[in-house]
Amino acid sequence: MFPEEVLEHVFSFLNSxxxxxxxxxxxxxxxxxxxxxxxxxxIGNCYAVNPRVVIRRFPEVKSVELKGKPHFADFxxxxxxxxxxxxxxxxxxxxxxxxxxxxRLKRMVVTDECLExxxxxxxxxxxxxxxxxxxFSTDGLAAVAANCRNLRVLDLxxxxxxxxxxxxxxxxxxxxxxxxxxxxxxxxxxxxxxALERLVARSPNLKTLRLNRTVPIEKLSTLLQRxxxxxxxxxxxxxxxxxxxxxxxxxxxxxxxxNLKSLSGFWDVTPAYLPAIYSVCSQLTSLNLSYAATRSxxxxxxxxxxxxxxxxxxxxxxxxxxxxxxxxxxxDLRELVVFPSDPFVxxxxxxLTEQGLVSVSQGCSKLQSVLYFCHQMSNSALIxxxxxxxxxxxxxxxxxxxxxxxxxxHEPLDVGFGSIVENCKQLTRLSMSGLLTDRVFEYIGTHAKxxxxxxxxxxxxxxxxxxxxxxxxxxxxxxxxxxCPFGDKALxxxxxxxxxxxxxxxxxxxxxxxxxxxxxxxxxxLNVEVIDERENVNSLPEYVPVEKVYIxxxxxxxxxxxxxxxxxxxxxxxxxxxxxxxxxxxxxxSNFGTFRPCCCTRSRSL
Amino acid sequence: xxxxxxxxxxxxxxxxxxxxxTLRLPGxxxxxxxxxxxxxxxxxxxxxxxxxxxSDTECSVVTRSTPAKERVVGxxxxxxxxxxxxxxDCKYVKVAVDGAPYLRKVDLELYSGYQQLxxxxxxxxxxxxxxxxxxxxxxxxxxxxMEYVPTYEDxxxxxxxxxxxxxxxxxxxxxxxxxxxxxxxxxGSELLEKC
Numbered sequence: 114m115f116p117e118e119v120l121e122h123v124f125s126f127l128n129s130x131x132x133x134x135x136x137x138x139x140x141x142x143x144x145x146x147x148x149x150x151x152x153x154x155x156i157g158n159c160y161a162v163n164p165r166v167v168i169r170r171f172p173e174v175k176s177v178e179l180k181g182k183p184h185f186a187d188f189x190x191x192x193x194x195x196x197x198x199x200x201x202x203x204x205x206x207x208x209x210x211x212x213x214x215x216x217r218l219k220r221m222v223v224t225d226e227c228l229e230x231x232x233x234x235x236x237x238x239x240x241x242x243x244x245x246x247x248x249f250s251t252d253g254l255a256a257v258a259a260n261c262r263n264l265r266v267l268d269l270x271x272x273x274x275x276x277x278x279x280x281x282x283x284x285x286x287x288x289x290x291x292x293x294x295x296x297x298x299x300x301x302x303x304x305x306x307x308a309l310e311r312l313v314a315r316s317p318n319l320k321t322l323r324l325n326r327t328v329p330i331e332k333l334s335t336l337l338q339r340x341x342x343x344x345x346x347x348x349x350x351x352x353x354x355x356x357x358x359x360x361x362x363x364x365x366x367x368x369x370x371x372n373l374k375s376l377s378g379f380w381d382v383t384p385a386y387l388p389a390i391y392s393v394c395s396q397l398t399s400l401n402l403s404y405a406a407t408r409s410x411x412x413x414x415x416x417x418x419x420x421x422x423x424x425x426x427x428x429x430x431x432x433x434x435x436x437x438x439x440x441x442x443x444x445d446l447r448e449l450v451v452f453p454s455d456p457f458v459x460x461x462x463x464x465l466t467e468q469g470l471v472s473v474s475q476g477c478s479k480l481q482s483v484l485y486f487c488h489q490m491s492n493s494a495l496i497x498x499x500x501x502x503x504x505x506x507x508x509x510x511x512x513x514x515x516x517x518x519x520x521x522x523h524e525p526l527d528v529g530f531g532s533i534v535e536n537c538k539q540l541t542r543l544s545m546s547g548l549l550t551d552r553v554f555e556y557i558g559t560h561a562k563x564x565x566x567x568x569x570x571x572x573x574x575x576x577x578x579x580x581x582x583x584x585x586x587x588x589x590x591x592x593x594x595x596x597c598p599f600g601d602k603a604l605x606x607x608x609x610x611x612x613x614x615x616x617x618x619x620x621x622x623x624x625x626x627x628x629x630x631x632x633x634x635x636x637x638x639l640n641v642e643v644i645d646e647r648e649n650v651n652s653l654p655e656y657v658p659v660e661k662v663y664i665x666x667x668x669x670x671x672x673x674x675x676x677x678x679x680x681x682x683x684x685x686x687x688x689x690x691x692x693x694x695x696x697x698x699x700x701x702x703s704n705f706g707t708f709r710p711c712c713c714t715r716s717r718s719l
Numbered sequence: 720x721x722x723x724x725x726x727x728x729x730x731x732x733x734x735x736x737x738x739x740x741t742l743r744l745p746g747x748x749x750x751x752x753x754x755x756x757x758x759x760x761x762x763x764x765x766x767x768x769x770x771x772x773x774s775d776t777e778c779s780v781v782t783r784s785t786p787a788k789e790r791v792v793g794x795x796x797x798x799x800x801x802x803x804x805x806x807x808d809c810k811y812v813k814v815a816v817d818g819a820p821y822l823r824k825v826d827l828e829l830y831s832g833y834q835q836l837x838x839x840x841x842x843x844x845x846x847x848x849x850x851x852x853x854x855x856x857x858x859x860x861x862x863x864x865m866e867y868v869p870t871y872e873d874x875x876x877x878x879x880x881x882x883x884x885x886x887x888x889x890x891x892x893x894x895x896x897x898x899x900x901x902x903x904x905x906x907g908s909e910l911l912e913k914c
Contacts, residue, residue: 188793245800271800277821299800301811301824326804380804404804456795456802486795513795544796570794595793 120146130155149173156180157615159197159221160640163669164205175214176240177206181221183618183663184568185593187245190620190661192646194676196222203227207234215240222246228253232260239291240266250275251302258284265318266294276302279327283308287315294321298347298378303327313339323347326380331359334366343370348378351405355385368392377401377426384411394418398445401426403452409435409464417442423479426450429465429486436469440476448482449473453513456486467494474501482507489520490547495529499536508533509544515571515596518548525549531556534564541588544568554578558585566591576603583607593618600658601628612638612666620644620661626682627655629662633683640667641682642675650678810890816844816867816898827890833882840869840898858898867898 115123124147127133137147153176154167168174181197199221206213213235223246231238238261251274257267258281279302285292292312297304306328313319319340328336328349337343353359363386367373373393382405397419402412403426412427413435419425422443429451431439439446449470454463467490474480480502490512499505519526526547534540534557541563545553549572557564558581565588573579579599582592584607592614600623611617611632626643633641644661647653671681810827823843830836840858858867869881873892881889881896 185793187798188796189799190793245798271798273800276824403801406805452801453795453797454805456797457790486797511795515791515794570796596791 117146121150124150128153152176153215154178158665158667159199159202160672161615161665161667161669164202166669168205168209172209174206174210175212176217177202177210177213177215178217178219179221180219183220183593183616184591185595185618185620186220190595192644192676192678195644195679196672196674196676198222198674200224200227203230207231211235212237214238215242217242217244218246219244220246222248223253224248225250225253225256229256232256235261237263239263240268242266242268242270243272244268244270245272247273251277251279251281251300255281255284258282258289259286262286262289263291264289265291267292268294268296268321269299270296272299274300276300278302279304282312285312287311290315291318292316293318294345295319296321296323296347297325298323300325301327306332310335310339316340317342319343321345321375323377324349326350329353330363330383330386334359334362337366337370341369342372344372345375345399346370346373346378347376347401348380350381351379351386352381352383353386355383360386360389364389364392371396373397375399375401379405382407387411387415390415391418395420397422399424403428403450406430406454413438419443421445424448424450426452428452428454429463430454431469432464433466433469433472434464436465437472440472443477445479446473446477447479449477449480450484451486453486456513467491470494471497471501474498478502479504481505484509484511484544486511486513488513489517490526490529491519491521492524492526492529492532493521495526496532499532503536504539505533505537506539507542508537508540509542509568510546511544512546515546516548517546525552527553527556531560534561539563541565542567545572546570550574551578551581554581558582561585562587564589567593569594569597571596573597573599576600579603580606583610590615592616594620594622596621598623601625604628605632608632608636611664612636614666616663616665618661618663622662623658624662625656625658626653629659629682630655631683632664633681635683638666638668639664640671643680643682644678645680646678810893812871812893812895814840814843814896814898817900819844825896827893832886833889836881837869844898866901868901869896869898871896 137144148170151171154171154174155178157180159179159181182191199218207230214237228249282304313336322343324347326349330351330353333348367390373396379402384407395418398421400422408430409432412431417438423445465487470485471494518524527550530545530553551574564586576599580603604624605628629641629643642663643659645659671684811824813822814825815822825839830839870878871881871893872878872895
């Protein structure tokens with residue numbers, strides 16, 4: 114038996130949550146030891162556990178990371194008001210962890226009140242990362258700016274912020290000099306440029322600065338000159354009438370930014386200003402041009418100089434020719450993302466096909482991660498890709514038109530995706546599209562043993578498809594399905610598998626109310642949430658398919674902050690909505706059976 | 720499978736209504752030179768807004784999507800954040816309302832004409848209703864009976880009445896909007912102070 118100090122020292126080398134969780138299961142003393150020295154907590158589903166339980170187990174936490182809504186919320190499939198409120202967590206951790214340093218939230222509802230509590234509760238607060246969050250305004254940001262004296266990171270990634278004014282930035286006091294990273298790209302309101310310039314000038318550790326669209330191109334050189342140590346820079350709107358003096362100053366400023374490794378922004382691009390970045394291209398490891406609506410020649414010229422690029426995010430304007438250049442020039446590429454310039458257009462006037470992806474898979478030997486939107490695909494292309502790049506870990510292909518077959522043979526794309534899962538043995542994430550039958554799921558169940566997350570849409574023929582996946586994919590934790598003919602049988606036959614996964618989402622499928630109720634009754638460790646906005650939902654017979662069902666494992670029992678259209682199935686005696694009167698969010702302390710009203714959610718009108 | 724409710728995208732199909740001058744004193748013929756009919760706010764004598772030839776009595780969110788396919792919710796899986804950010808010529812302007820404590824922003828590219836813009840104000844500032852008096856459309860707060868006149872600051876820094884110039888020209892030149900209280904009666908009223 115090792116003395117505690119030795120164990121603690123050993124544990125300090127365990128950084129991944131999985132490793133820590135595993136260590137804590139070895140024996141009781143390791144569990145005890147580990148829980149006292151765990152500094153970072155990651156909760157992948159905020160409804161899987163209660164904050165009190167987390168706090169009781171881990172008393173010395175410095176960093177909390179939480180995720181709320183399911184992934185398909187990104188595509189408007191989760192109705193507004195579903196949940197994901199961070200408030201109950203904030204209240205508890207504010208009380209329990211006065212020395213908390215970091216909060217990272219993804220897809221959660223964050224109110225100004227939450228931000229105010231954060232701003233005032235943690236003396237040594239350093240890192241706030243809000244990704245795809247909503248519910249707060251610039252007032253909440255002002256509170257953070259004004260009160261977090263030791264803030265290092267303020268990172269707003271693709272949040273929906275109510276923009277009351279741009280003055281929030283001016284709330285950083287003159288004495289505030291610790292900023293290392295500021296990402297305000299998602300904000301629409303104009304901030305005071307002089308306040309921004311002064312902030313940058315007094316932040317010697319500033320490494321990341323991602324501006325929003327309102328910062329004009331003429332001002333970029335000023336900021337770059339103030340921060341020659343910048344590593345990650347996001348421009349504002351990259352457009353103006355061509356003026357030689359503006360261009361020269363900008364090109365000069367970029368050429369002096371010797372530490373720059375990452376560029377992004379480039380909204381509303383005026384192509385003539387793009388050459389200003391040429392001098393830094395060879396330094397770049399990450400380049401995001403996915404808002405630059407400019408055509409292939411301009412994009413190609415840039416990527417051809419990015420010899421050290423590891424991550425490229427770009428629009429389909431790059432076309433096959435541009436990707437061919439990438440395959441020849443960017444030999445260190447690890448990740449490729451190609452977004453559609455116009456996702457809804459009928460005719461295609463952009464020459465991006467499956468060929469672009471095949472070229473990159475041939476030329477870029479380190480390519481691991483792909484997200485690719487295109488209009489056509491073939492089995493032979495997929496097979497080539499899988500053979501070129503067996504080291505792929507993440508493969509997400511979106512053929513824009515649903516159920517489109519192999520454009521050459523007109524067959525389903527089963528064999529192609531089958532080849533991907535068979536050859537790419539380290540694949541952990543897969544998204545599929547195009548015409549797919551149950552056969553592809555058989556391949557997946559047979560081969561995709563390391564698959565962690567699978568996204569399926571408009572695919573399959575029968576329950577057998579779902580059964581193959583649930584019974585075969587040993588490592589599967591997240592499964593999201595839309596518009597597939599999968600129903601009750603596969604779900605109920607694999608009920609126990611669901612407890613080994615984080616979550617399952619099924620929308621516009623064939624899962625019935627009755628099956629959901631049965632699952633909820635039989636599996637106390639699962640919340641089976643039926644999300645259904647139909648007016649007559651209470652009078653529908655049990656065999657009718659639900660609109661959406663979200664199933665997740667939980668140790669905290671059912672939640673009490675659900676709106677009308679969400680029902681947690683199989684937990685109540687009569688399983689109807691408990692719908693009259695005020696709803697009060699209640700936190701259970703499961704071992705001790707005590708509860709206390711925490712926060713009032715919306716009162717329900719009758 | 721539920722279908723997407725109407726959405727607003729950034730590309731208005733060009734219509735003749737967009738380029739029509741709709742404001743003129745009764746009896747005057749339409750002037751081709753837009754500048755000459757554009758009025759400063761201080762020249763206000765009569766006010767008519769909107770009034771496209773197309774019947775647009777309803778306030779619905781206008782769908783200006785490309786024709787062709789019926790859209791499926793959430794497909795292709797592109798985040799709405801990205802879709803919004805990809806809007807070309809995103810034209811956000813601040814809207815101030817006399818007496819209201821904070822500004823709102825509107826994206827002028829979302830609207831296809833003055834009537835839709837007024838509807839947008841109706842939604843944004845829920846206290847307003849568009850009041851149709853004869854041929855005029857104004858914004859009114861039924862609670863206090865105040866009428867609000869939409870005005871805007873153009874590129875030259877002048878404050879002009881909303882509605883005088885063709886819609887696209889307005890979108891291009893508008894820097895910000897102010898809904899000014901018009902406490903006097905409409906016809907023959909005293910001029911309000913320039914802001």
